[in-house]
Amino acid sequence: MKNVWLLLAFWGAFAVQLHAQWKMVDGKIRTQWAEQVTPENVLPEYPRPIMERKDWKNLNGLWDYAIVERGKHMPDAFDGQILVPFAAESALSGVGKTVGAEKELVYRRSFDIPSSWKGKKVLLHFGAVDWKTDVWVNGIKVGSHTGGFTPFSFDITEALQGKENTLMVKVWDPTDQGYQPRGKQVSRPEGIWYTPVTGIWQTVWLEPVSESYIQDLRITPDIDHSLLSVQAVVNEATSKDLVEVKVFDGRKLVAQGKSINGGCVQIEMPEDVKLWSPDSPFLYTLKVALKQGGKVKDEVDSYAAMRKYSTRRDANGIVRLELNNQPLFQFGPLDQGWWPDGLYTAPTDEALRYDIQKTKDFGFNMIRKHIKVEPARWYTYCDQMGIIVWQDMPSGDRNPEWQNRKYFEGTEMKRSAESEACYRKEWKEIMDALYSYPCIATWIPFNEAWGQFKTPEIVEWTKQYDPTRLVDPASGGNHYTCGDMLDLHNYPAPELYLYDAQRATVLGEYGGIGWVVQEHIWEPDRNWGYIQFNSSKEVTDEYVKYAEQLYNLIPRGFSAAVYTQTTDVEVEVNGLMTYDRKVIKVDEKRIKAINRKLCESLSKK
Structure with a gap:
């Protein structure tokens, strides 16, 4: 019991230290929810409910950050800590600074890999980063991405080294000095134009998967023919892959289908199919499994609606x-x-x-x-x-x-x-x-x-x-x-x-x-x-x-x-x-x- 209390005291002191390193930027109005944000509990929900796996690890929280001259080497020292996934210009980031087209934003944090993930591939997911992103794990470049509004992922398995690992991210966003899609962001906000948003602004997370796994689902309803089509995109599709889709109304299995050779699963829906509308937004639950030789290699939970x-x-x-x-x-x-x-x-x-x-x-x-x-x-x-x-x-x-x-x-x-x-x-x-x-x-x-x-x-x-x-x-x-x-x-x-x-x-x-x-x-x-x-x-x-x-x-x-x-x-x-x-x-x-x-x-x- 004494050891338990010592552990609780340690975590309490650690939480106080985290709070001491982060403070919301003052000076602007805020929502009621801002007061609920803490470094140890930042957007903890699973970020992709339309294709959900049970095992994952959230990387939101305090990261080291530095704002550096564009094109320079990685910094030897960092400016402080930033609360991910809030953009550097935001109050909740704890930074509240404009990065600008001539600078880059560098992030760093350490992370560990659960022992239960041994033998699995590990995917690193970013919900969205504005705009050009380069990523390193343990000093090894694992990928780049451009685009400020879409999710992207990298297989980082070969860059991992044991339990403790270091992740570094570098972001450049030219805002209105570039050609990229940016929405309402401008360097000098006024009228209908708003504050720039630079860097990570959606959840960052890790996910273990098998050698073969489902990368994406493309779900298409056809109410005129009472069909539901589910295309499961597999990372390394082979003729051995069998995709199985089960459709549930609550807990009741109402339809199912299978395909091989990368084919789309076409499912005949029941005669009394329930349609989705604003007045009756009914969603069917889907369970999608990838099988090889009768063994389940990957399984995700999803949902679908019959509508046109x-x-x-x-x-x-x-x-x-x-x-x-x-x-x-x-x-x-x-x-x-x-x-x-x-x-x-x-x-x-x-x-x-x-x-x-x-x-x-x-x-x-x-x-x-x-x-x-x-x-x-x-x-x-x-x-x-x-x-x-x-x-x-x-x-x-x-x-x-x-x-x-x-x-x-x-x-x-x-x-x-x-x-x-x-x-x-x-x-x-x-x-x-x-x-x-x-x-x-x-x-x-x-x-x-x-x-x-x-x-x-x-x-x-x-x-x-x-x-x-x-x-x-x-x-x-x-x-x-x-x-x-x-x-x-x-x-x-x-x-x-x-x-x-x-x-x-x-x-x-x-x-x-x-x-x-x-x-x-x-x-x-x-x-x-x-x-x-x-x-x-x-x-x-x-x-x-x-x-x-x-x-x-x-x-x-x-x-x-x-x-x-x-x-x-x-x-x-x-x-x-x-x-x-x-x-x-x-x-x-x-x-x-x-x-x-x-x-x-x-x-x-």
């Missing part, structure tokens, strides 16, 4: 969006996914879930994820709660044309060959990473012509690469007769100033009703909104007025709409909630009533 996104002309000749072959007015907020304490990274998993839950509480059935990609758990929560997602491609390229609004002249920008190749690579990686999530209904390659180029070609490739979803070519941007939608932006009130008789016509952005709530603002003097009011009642009244106008435009042609926006973001004060999520600016009951009226407008007819 399409368009069809209604009785009045208007092209409507459909879910499961039924018209549905898709209505939701523009959701940028920024946090005052974590920037790109929600402080906790509860915080990540909160914005989605409030969207559901407000009566919406959709979210437009605006020029950012979220961690995998965010999409799983949308799947579970029944929220349709329109997914933007993060905009980029250092060309200033789209920042000073010259795109209204109607010309597309000319990208360099390097810039174009980067866009195509990262767009494909985003689509690959998110393909299996049932919630995603629409891909949006461009927003308001920000970096827009070769639109018909990009849209056609997107449609061919994923024919199961709709494509909104350019939300509010230069319009071309391609894809599935004509997407208008109009602030502040909704207006149907263009109409497409061959595609669905949607209102991709409107609203922007602002209210500065003192004590809950990012900066005291530089607050911005399309229009501003001074009370919850005024904001709610204006919101309801616009919603009624939108409702009257649905018979004339609108098939979906997006309200700006879920929360305030930095100096933007046009959110339904404040940036710190501590104040809901609207009357929830009134907002939900009018939102439900809009969402049900087509399904009632």
Whole structure:
């Protein structure tokens, strides 16, 4: 018993030492969840629930860091400690410094390998790192990656040496000085442009696997033929591989299928198949096994939904969006996914879930994820709660044309060959990473012509690469007769100033009703909104007025709409909630009533 108390005392002293080495940066507002963040308990949840293994090791926590001149050798000494996975510029990182295009961010930490992993391959996973990443284990280069929004992994088995190992990561992010997709990040934040995000911003983790293992799952429902297809991507596929998929409704096995030779498993679903929708977001549980000679080499847990996104002309000749072959007015907020304490990274998993839950509480059935990609758990929560997602491609390229609004002249920008190749690579990686999530209904390659180029070609490739979803070519941007939608932006009130008789016509952005709530603002003097009011009642009244106008435009042609926006973001004060999520600016009951009226407008007819 004495030894137990000594051990507890040691760990208590160690925790105090950790806290002494890390402190959240002061000076800005923060969410309620920031207070729950500690170095020994940072985003501990399994990061990839759509393909889950039971055995893994989380590497989030305190790492050493140094900011060095770009292109220089690794540092001899480090500047201090950073809390991973929060970007260096964020308050929760404990650093709060801008790295910039002329510097690189270097990380270091040690880790051990559990003895139970002996004889296994060990994979090192990064949820997302912005932007160019180089990784070493015990001084051995194990890989590189470019892209600020997608997961990547390295097999580090041959670089390991016994139990104790050293991991080093070097990151370069040119922000708006580069050609890469970056979303709303700029070197000098103002207006609708926000703080840079450099480095690791999603969970880092280790996972043991067999020599042959499942790298990815590509899950495709077909409700018209009552089929579910599951393509298991195996690292070193051979003719000996047998993939087995079992489908469960709760604990009841309802369907199963097998394949060999790398084939896709096609599963006949039961006659009384349950369809997924915002009102009934039913998910089937999947168990996927990789077998060789009758022995299980790998096994992952997953899930799937039977649903279909399409368009069809209604009785009045208007092209409507459909879910499961039924018209549905898709209505939701523009959701940028920024946090005052974590920037790109929600402080906790509860915080990540909160914005989605409030969207559901407000009566919406959709979210437009605006020029950012979220961690995998965010999409799983949308799947579970029944929220349709329109997914933007993060905009980029250092060309200033789209920042000073010259795109209204109607010309597309000319990208360099390097810039174009980067866009195509990262767009494909985003689509690959998110393909299996049932919630995603629409891909949006461009927003308001920000970096827009070769639109018909990009849209056609997107449609061919994923024919199961709709494509909104350019939300509010230069319009071309391609894809599935004509997407208008109009602030502040909704207006149907263009109409497409061959595609669905949607209102991709409107609203922007602002209210500065003192004590809950990012900066005291530089607050911005399309229009501003001074009370919850005024904001709610204006919101309801616009919603009624939108409702009257649905018979004339609108098939979906997006309200700006879920929360305030930095100096933007046009959110339904404040940036710190501590104040809901609207009357929830009134907002939900009018939102439900809009969402049900087509399904009632």
